[in-house]
Amino acid sequence: xxxxxxxxxxxxxxxxxxxxxxxxxxxxxxxxxxxxxxxxxxxxxxxxxxxxxxxxxxxxxxxxxxxxxxxxxxxxxxxxxxxxxxxxxxxxxxxxxxxxxxxxxxxxxxxxxxxxxxxxxxxxxxxxxxxxxxxxxxxxxxxxxxxxxxxxxxxxxxxxxxxxxxxxxxxxxxxxxxxxxxxxxxxxxxxxxxxxxxxxxxxxxxxxxxxxxxxxxxxxxxxxxxxxxxxxxxxxxxxxxxxxxxxxxxxxxxxxxxxxxxx
Numbered sequence: 001x002x003x004x005x006x007x008x009x010x011x012x013x014x015x016x017x018x019x020x021x022x023x024x025x026x027x028x029x030x031x032x033x034x035x036x037x038x039x040x041x042x043x044x045x046x047x048x049x050x051x052x053x054x055x056x057x058x059x060x061x062x063x064x065x066x067x068x069x070x071x072x073x074x075x076x077x078x079x080x081x082x083x084x085x086x087x088x089x090x091x092x093x094x095x096x097x098x099x100x101x102x103x104x105x106x107x108x109x110x111x112x113x114x115x116x117x118x119x120x121x122x123x124x125x126x127x128x129x130x131x132x133x134x135x136x137x138x139x140x141x142x143x144x145x146x147x148x149x150x151x152x153x154x155x156x157x158x159x160x161x162x163x164x165x166x167x168x169x170x171x172x173x174x175x176x177x178x179x180x181x182x183x184x185x186x187x188x189x190x191x192x193x194x195x196x197x198x199x200x201x202x203x204x205x206x207x208x209x210x211x212x213x214x215x216x217x218x219x220x221x222x223x224x225x226x227x228x229x230x231x232x233x234x235x236x237x238x239x240x241x242x243x244x245x246x247x248x249x250x251x252x253x254x255x256x257x258x259x260x261x262x263x
Contacts (some may be wrong), residue, residue, distance in 0.1 A: 006219065007242050013253035018189045022252070027051045028182055028191065030062045038074040038196050041118040041183070042108060044193070046073075048179035049104075049163055052092050061093040065101070077108045100160045107149060119183070119196040121145050137233065138203050139167045142176055167229040177207035177232065181248050191252075202249040205236045211258025212251065221254075 001009070023029045031044035032224035047062040068087050069076035076084070088101045111121060122141040150156055165171035177237045185201050186194025206212065208227055212235075216222040224231040239247035 001219070003241075006159060010239075010242055010250050010253045013256050014249050017252040018187070018191055018249065018255040020190045021258055025055060025059075025180075027058050027062060029059065030066065031182065031193070033066075034073075036074060037117060037154075038112065039072070040193055040195060042073040042077065044182050045118065045179055046104065048175045048182070051175050051178065051217070052098060053094060057093075061085055065091065074112070077105065080109075096163060099157050102233055103157055103160045105153065106155055110152065117196070119198060121148050121181075123198060128168065132218070136203065137205050137236070138177075138180060138199060139205070139229075139233075141180075141199065141203075142166055142173055143168050170228045170230065172208050172228050172232050173205075174207040174209055174232075177205050177248075178206055178209075179206065181251060185246065185248060187246075187249075201246045201248065202244065204232060205232050206248050206251050206254075208232050208235065209255065212254040215254045215257045219254075 023032055027047040027050070028044070030047040031040040034040050034043065043062070043066060046065060047058070050061055050065070051058050066073065069080075069260065085102060085105065088105070089098045091098055091101050111118070115121070122138070122145045124140065124144055143166050146164050146168070149164050150161055165173040165176055167173060180193050180199065181204055183196045184194065184199045184204055187190035208216070208222075208231060213227050215223070216235050222231060222235045224234050236247050240251045243249060
């Protein structure tokens with residue numbers, strides 16, 4: 001396949017899948033139930049973290065978690081009583097259990113008491129000259145978030161660390177990268193939210209799930225044998241050849257080609 005043919009294929013499939021009909025069967029449908037930024041952030045983050053396994057199960061467990069928060073995550077985070085936490089003791093999705101859920105609630109409550117948006121948790125402190133440090137990808141941002149999320153030493157359960165990946169351990173960070181795509185990418189298609197503005201679409205790194213991994217290798221877009229952080233960077237760099245400003249929009253193309261069985 002020539003470069004032009006590959007470009008045409010990727011653009012066509014991205015266009016086909018990046019539209020509202022994509023939302024219903026995808027975990028992004030969970031935060032799409034809301035219009036307030038904090039509700040979108042909380043349920044987007046939680047749905048992304050739970051996003052492994054079959055999509056119907058992911059949607060079911062995310063909806064169950066939402067019900068436990070009375071359908072109003074931001075209000076529940078801010079105003080719940082200690083007795084309200086008992087309802088989470090039976091929550092479980094694969095290796096994510098009640099201990100993890102309770103820590104997430106604890107982190108969110110402490111965080112939103114001092115911050116308006118979860119975007120700040122991914123950002124470095126502004127240097128003394130007032131100018132943010134320019135970064136080529138979100139690698140440093142993911143490391144910053146991991147360290148902040150796991151930094152509540154008085155309460156942090158070590159078992160919860162495995163749910164928050166970091167490039168510092170060479171993880172592909174699939175679920176967090178998917179969450180960042182939802183929050184940062186902005187276009188007129190109505191799928192990704194684009195409610196964060198201090199991270200840029202050109203900094204995003206593509207989340208490599210099983211479908212993206214398989215299709216990318218078949219198309220010759222990815223050569224690294226391991227599916228890790230370096231592979232995510234390699235694939236993203238390759239996709240920048242087709243759209244330097246928004247390489248991660250091809251997540252729609254590669255995922256779609258895999259799910260639809262075309263490759």
